[in-house]
Every structure is written in C-alpha cells, then in structure tokens.
Amino acid sequence: MLCRLSLLLLLWLSAETTLAVTYRAGIDDSRWELESSRFSCRLSQAVPAYGRALFEREAGEDVRFSLRAVEQLSASAQALLVAEAPPWRPGAKPQLIATLKVDAGSGDIDVASGYARQMLAFLYKGLVPTFTRTDWQGTGESLRVGVSAANFGSAYQEYSGCIEGLLPVNYRQVARTAVLFPPSTYVLSDSARARLDLIALYVKHDDSVQSVYVDGHSDSLGRRLLNRDLSKKRAEAVTGYLTDKGMDESMITMRFHGERYPVVPNTSAANRDRNRRVTIRLERE
DSSP: OHHHHHHHHHHHHHHHHSOEEEEOOOTTTOOEEEEEOSSEEEEEEEETTTEEEEEEEETTSOEEEEEEESSOOOOOSEEEEEEEOOTTSTTOOOEEEEEEEOOTTTOOEEEOHHHHHHHHHHHHTTOEEEEEESSGGGSSOEEEEEOOOTTHHHHHHHHHHHHHTSOSSOHHHHSEEEEEOOTTOOOOOHHHHHHHHHHHHHHHHOTTEEEEEEEEOOOSSSOHHHHHHHHHHHHHHHHHHHHHTTOOGGGEEEEEOTTSSOSSOSOSHHHHHHHSEEEEEEEEO
16 A cells, blocks of 8 residues: 555656646635535635636535536546645645546546545645646646645635534435334334424425425234324324424425335335335425
C-alpha cells in the first residue's frame, strides 16, 4: 500500500515538474457561492475556462462533491486527487486524497462522501484539492484542475450554518414508508411514531407535497372481515397521529384492504410480520 501511494505521489510530482495545462481560479477570482434551503446546501466555485466545482449536502445525507466540465476534454480515465499548497503558500506538504474514475462520456468527476469531507478539511486549512489527469488532448501533457482555497473560510461558515438548518430527512427517504404492527393490534409503537414524526415534519416544509395516501393492511390469520376492520383501525391510527402533528387532513386519502394485498405470501411468521402494516405514500404536484 505504501509503495502504491509513493508511486501515485511520484506521478503527481511528475505532473508538477513537467508541462501541464492547469485550470484554477486565481486569488482575486476565487468566489464561493452558497445556495441554501431546508432541503439542501450547495457550495460551489466556478473554475475559469473549465467548469464548476460543487459540494452538495442534501437533507438526511452526507456531503458529496462533483467536478463538472463545460466541455469534454480528452485525457486519462483516472484522476489523482491531491491537496497541495496554493501558489501564494509554497512549501506545504502535498496530501494524497484518492484516485478517482472519470466519466467517459462527460469528463465529470464525482467524489464520495468520505473524500469530499477530506477536501473540505484541506480547503479550510488553505490547501488546494487538485485533480490531475495525464495525456491531455493526446499531447502527453497533464491536465490539472484545482479548487481554490481563497476566500473559503467565510463561505464555509455560511455553509455550516445552512447544514444546521437542514431537515433530518429528504423526500426520497419519506416518500414511501411502511409502519408495522404486532398481531391483532393497531397501537403505534415508539419507532412507528418516530417515523411518522419525520414524515409530518417533512410535509410541513415541502409545499410541493399535495397528497398523502395511507393504506392499512393485515396478515391472513383470522376471519377476513375482522382483518379488514383491523386494517381500518391501523390506517385510522396513522391518520390520526399525522393530523395531531399538524398535517392537513384534507391532504390525506385513507384506505384499508384487510389481507387482500400482501407484500409477501403469508406462509411464515416472518412474512406475516411484514404484511401487518400501514403504508404512507407522499405525492408531489
């Protein structure tokens, strides 16, 4: 592993000391832009003549980074990501972050959460995360794209404030939910109430959610009419909890189906556990 890391750093040093085409905002051109809401925080920087660098933190998820090119530039299919000293702060030791795949069609680079967090930390320290690819446009030269650390400190403070205001979940995480019930009961468990709290909180802040469908179900044990009544009481328990939490009752369509629509065959105790449920589905306009 150490040999591989050493080889990668040697490749980076080679790119540093040979001809290289470099894209990076200068200290006077480095600007960070923040787009903030309860649903996401987007901190981005224009890379002159190349494209845009973007950190994005969506509600309920970790930060991601992407480097988008305005146009595809032919170069190697892998990029070496190194945090290096900016031109105005020579001498700082370079820090290898990762080797990354480059999208063959667009030339875009996506960086996973763990590496994106490292990039933020290095930027805060004043280092420049730099992507290096070889054989630019078939010339044998290196292609280097740097994310400038200039003016990052104040932008990061605003970004951190945005993160503190994010909702705990996003739409994808609550749009389809199943709340499970023990046999012969319609009482909500603590975990079910906690899940419904998140759904109610999300709907409160997302005006694009226009409809909420609540469907009650049962397993196949017992008489069919009793199961239908039990599925109704489960759906009513969920609907009542959501309205108590402030959800507009006119948004909710409540239905109950008894044992008619199992998600798995009622052939085992484990399967029946999954079928005793209420599903909550959010629909946007």
